[in-house]
Amino acid sequence: MSTHTVLVTGSGRGIGRAIAVRLARSGWRVYGGVRTDVAAKDLAAESDLITPVKLDLTVPEHLDALDAVLPARLDALVHNAAVAVAGPIETLSRADMHEQFDVNLVGPLALTRAMLPRLRTARGRVVFISSINGxxxxxxxxxxxxxxxxxxxxxxxxxxxxxxxxxxxxxxxxGVIDTDPWHRMDQLIDDLEAGLDLGHRTLYAPHFAGERRLIPKLRRNAKPPERVAAAVERQLTRRRMRPRTLVGADARSILGMKVLLSTRGLDAVWARGLGV
Structure with missing residues (x-):
């Protein structure tokens, strides 16, 4: 059995949980970053090879505490934890923007910096779970x-x-992955629109209507989180990592449109999709 070690952030649910479980079943010693005790208990029940660790990437003390938990060498670091702040850019606050980048960029970079001595020792690997949105x-x-x-x-x-x-x-x-946010997307869109002031609700009403029409179509093509977990495992076990790995036919189609269409052409596709 492999003695490889990996730290997976955002392991409490969805893609991160699928990654942690898959790697543990393949014999990896998994340290799964979670934010709550309930998530820690549920994750630990999946395998004796999974050790939950309290890890909110916006809390420096959580990063500091990893020294007492992790081994001296780390074969892999998988950056999965993320949030998605949605809405028309005009309506987003400075706090919204800071939250988005603190969780998705600043936190992962701080963690990477902290883990690099361990990764160097193991000549290890770092995987960022990005998105076709990247x-x-x-x-x-x-x-x-x-x-x-x-x-x-x-x-x-x-x-x-x-x-x-x-x-x-x-x-x-x-591309689109069948995780909890997609199950609640209709309510999330309703809440997002309701949270705007009257002026912005009026201005962006057609956009919200378009989003509501698009969501069912996108959700129909959603792939299970295990597809991403399989891609991560391949990245961690192949001789040389690929710089980029797309997951899902929708991701490949969207990237193909970007390659084939002009910028204005792609703008027109999104505008038609929203009906604006």
């Missing part, structure tokens, strides 16, 4: 898109900077 920007998720674009830029940089140390870096870019 290559193509969609309306209503502009700040989330920006955080994923930034994640991809950082991964590209780290891939070269860490190369002399034998630490490989790669991205996994899923």
């Amino acid at each position: 290559r193509v920007s969609f309306p209503f998720t502009g700040i989330y898109n920006a955080s994923k674009y930034a994640t991809e830029a950082v991964a590209d940089c780290l891939r070269v900077e860490l190369r002399p140390f034998g630490v490989q870096v790669g991205l996994v870019e899923p």
